[in-house]
Ligand SMILES: O=P(O)(O)OC[C@H]1O[C@](O)(COP(=O)(O)O)[C@@H](O)[C@@H]1O
């Protein structure tokens with residue numbers, strides 16, 4: 079954690095200088111999944127990897143590397159990382175982050191990561207925004223540490239974090255509406271109908287396009303996030319990666335009293351079949367996430383009949 083925090087603190091300074099030392103958002107290549115890599119993606123990945131020798135991390139898995147790398151031969155830990163999350167926001171000065179997940183190392187490199195998210199022993203993120211903060215769980219609640227720009231160190235702020243229950247905010251990339259499954263459309267349709275609809279209340283929408291920033295908002299003031307599977311080619315399992323994005327966020331959310339699912343099943347019970355496997359992700363306040371599951375549990379043809387006009391879930 080100290081090594082990660084030192085790198086994150088250095089990154090916070092680099093990010094705060096924006097373009098003064100060169101274009102952080104410049105495209106420099108593409109990663110194993112075909113995503114464009116920005117200069118800061120690569121810089122962050124290399125900085126984290128370089129800080130790990132001697133820390134007890136045996137295996138290093140990164141969004142930016144096709145395969146798992148060995149660090150300390152006799153290390154007991156396996157670290158999975160999204161070194162820079164929300165990279166489309168680098169150039170527009172909107173919050174970005176780093177997501178990490180720590181598991182016990184197994185003898186097999188990939189085998190250490192192709193396991194249920196319940197095996198994580200720690201998970202968290204750094205958010206580089208108006209303030210830089212670390213939000214972390216070691217399996218016994220969620221704590222926040224804020225970086226003091228005066229000394230570059232992280233200081234604990236507040237006590238255990240719990241997701242507030244009262245919120246009327248949902249987060250989804252609505253431009254994909256026409257590609258969603260019926261249950262997801264029905265859920266969002268019912269939110270959009272506001273006070274006149276089956277939910278009988280008005281909702282507000284947010285989409286930052288940085289998973290870390292959406293998570294920070296939801297941990298701070300509640301709500302729900304959805305990145306479902308959709309009909310676009312390559313999006314059959316959504317966009318987000320299980321090992322270094324969804325599993326750590328799901329652990330944090332559960333530890334803060336929230337719920338995280340694939341839309342139907344608990345996210346942390348899923349086992350990825352590949353290092354860079356994607357999964358649909360729904361997380362937030364338990365009652366909202368459960369409602370999405372309920373919409374999925376209905377047979378397709380009943381969804382439009384039961385929700386919306388007849389309003390099975392009329393509040
Ligand atoms: O552009 P879209 O499809 O809305 O996707 C936004 C999502 O993509 C991500 O930026 C993916 O993360 P990376 O920047 O690490 O590739 C998430 O942080 C965010 O939730």
Ligand SMILES: [Mg+2]
Pocket residue numbers: 160162163164289323
């Ligand atoms: Mg990401």
Ligand SMILES: [Mg+2]
Pocket residue numbers: 119141160161162163164165
């Ligand atoms: Mg990334």
